[in-house]
Amino acid sequence: MLWSLWWVWLAGALALGILEVLAPGFIFLGFAIGAALVGLLLLTPISPGLPALLAIFAILSLAAWAVLRAVFRREGGDARRIHHDIND
Numbered sequence: 001m002l003w004s005l006w007w008v009w010l011a012g013a014l015a016l017g018i019l020e021v022l023a024p025g026f027i028f029l030g031f032a033i034g035a036a037l038v039g040l041l042l043l044t045p046i047s048p049g050l051p052a053l054l055a056i057f058a059i060l061s062l063a064a065w066a067v068l069r070a071v072f073r074r075e076g077g078d079a080r081r082i083h084h085d086i087n088d
Contacts, residue, residue: 009039034061
């Protein structure tokens with residue numbers, strides 16, 4: 001099966017990493033990290049089935065996205081508030 005090959009997951013991670021460069025915002029980077037970790041997991045003798053691989057990919061991608069969001073969060077909140085008008 002194609003999904004059980006480690007290089008397919010690493011190629012997908014590379015494609016998602018390139019897509020992140022084209023559309024920044026840490027959206028595709030979490031998926032790229034998840035795919036890379038699944039690819040590295042498949043280098044071990046463990047060979048889970050497709051549903052387990054997709055579940056592992058989803059969990060690792062979510063964890064990577066949460067870590068990226070915590071590390072690169074803007075200080076002072078997400079929205080910028082303007083309290084005075086520059087024309088006054």
